[in-house]
Amino acid sequence: MATVECRGIRKVYGALEVMRDFDLDIDDHEFIVFLGPSGCGKSTMLRMIAGLEEISGGDLLIGGERMNERDPGDRGIAMVFQNYALYPHMSVRENITFGLERAGIGKAAIDQRLAPVVEALGLGVYLARKPTELSGGQQQRVAIARAMIKTPEVFLFDEPLSNLDAKLRGSLRVEIARLHRDLKTTSIYVTHDQLEAMTLADRIVLMKEGRIEQMGTPEEIYQSPDTLFAAGFIGTPTMNFLAMESTNGVLTDGAVQLGVPFAVRPGPVTIGIRPGAFKLNDQGGGLRGRVERNEFHGETRLVSIRVGTNEISVAVPAFLNVREGENIGLDADAQDLHLFDPVTEKRLHPVRER
Known part of the structure; x- marks a missing residue:
């Protein structure tokens, strides 16, 4: 079971408090979107869940277990970044399987896990290519495949589509929604794009200045915004x-x-x-x-x-x-x-x- 619980989480850089009293319960298999303008703390919160940022206060629980001091590799998560973070000297296949090889998993087991991932993302014809030979959308598919093959309990997406053009964003958005449905994992997705939030989220967590401004389904936030900020931010x-x-x-x-x-x-x-x-x-x-x-x-x-x-x-x-x-x-x-x-x-x- 991959529930995620945030209990009064804080983030402090010296005297600057950037996150405060962040409380959130995410259900198993739920798709949550952190939405808000630049600087609102959404990526910082995601990185604390991933273990890439230290938690200054409060408790983070995944599957009911406290994760504050756990290494990223021990949290049962996989993360897809905005900038793809692919190794340019490796082939697509090597980029996807690198993490499993480092973990000592055998070739036969890797091949068995690789096949359905490659098929799901349509990457079969690109396995021998280098990342520089791929389009931006294809590179992001490779990054998603690298996360998928780990079979994580929680997927974290940090603005994965922001570097793509509008048409590619639309097609990959559909793929991410389908993968979430098929894999039945818990997903947390960060974006400043309200269209992505409205079309992907089971619930939107709208953030402002390091705190939650409003939480609810896309319909709830659109139809009944709690504040002027929510009313002005949601809707085009x-x-x-x-x-x-x-x-x-x-x-x-x-x-x-x-x-x-x-x-x-x-x-x-x-x-x-x-x-x-x-x-x-x-x-x-x-x-x-x-x-x-x-x-x-x-x-x-x-x-x-x-x-x-x-x-x-x-x-x-x-x-x-x-x-x-x-x-x-x-x-x-x-x-x-x-x-x-x-x-x-x-x-x-x-x-x-x-």
């Missing part, structure tokens, strides 16, 4: 935010008014609305504004509309004829509004009228 295009005042059941910034059918506490409120939640309304709409920019994105258009002092992004079907300079009306359902306290940046939970 980015959520719109409007600074408003709640007075007598009306939200207003002086130029714009929104009526909502539920109680909102009086005072400043930040309203979040996703671009896809708006509907154009030629009869007036809840908001009116001037089209500033119209970007064609294939099946959709991303339209920037000036509403009062705010510029709002609206995603509409590509066939709609929206012209720059025209004034249009917008509607948004109350259920699509996200309310946040502008001081604490925490989500506000409105009380609906009965």
Whole structure:
């Protein structure tokens, strides 16, 4: 059983505390994604799980056993790095099997373990080649194969697709998801790419400044972000935010008014609305504004509309004829509004009228 438990884990560099009070339980066979901007601590946390960084405080348990002082090779993990880390003078086969050979495993046993790994990743025709003769995507497959052949209980992925182009990222993302399903291992994956997180994760651990900002399924974090940071980080295009005042059941910034059918506490409120939640309304709409920019994105258009002092992004079907300079009306359902306290940046939970 390959559960991973983090109990109050801290990481300190001298006087600088970069990770604090990190608590997380990962179930056997679960696919967890650490997501966040650069410098949030996601790779540091992964390296502490791998044993490549010392844990300053707290406890790490894998399979119920404390791992703080265990060597990386004794933790039952395998790690795939961003930069592939292949030996250029070795063939693909030698790169994949090197770790097993150093562990003293016999050739027959290595060949038996090599065959299904090579087949799963489509590397059979490349075994005799050197890494320099491979594309970036092929090199990353070799790195994944080198991890797979160890038959680990826990897979660790440190931004493995960030050096690849968009098409290769898409195809390898599908392969990683399939391998996780077939191998039935526990996987922890680090990325700053929310598309990777949303499509791969059973649960996302969204991180900010060395701590967990929010944890949940992709749907939970997208539909009910706990904070302004989570709301702004998850979702493409980015959520719109409007600074408003709640007075007598009306939200207003002086130029714009929104009526909502539920109680909102009086005072400043930040309203979040996703671009896809708006509907154009030629009869007036809840908001009116001037089209500033119209970007064609294939099946959709991303339209920037000036509403009062705010510029709002609206995603509409590509066939709609929206012209720059025209004034249009917008509607948004109350259920699509996200309310946040502008001081604490925490989500506000409105009380609906009965």
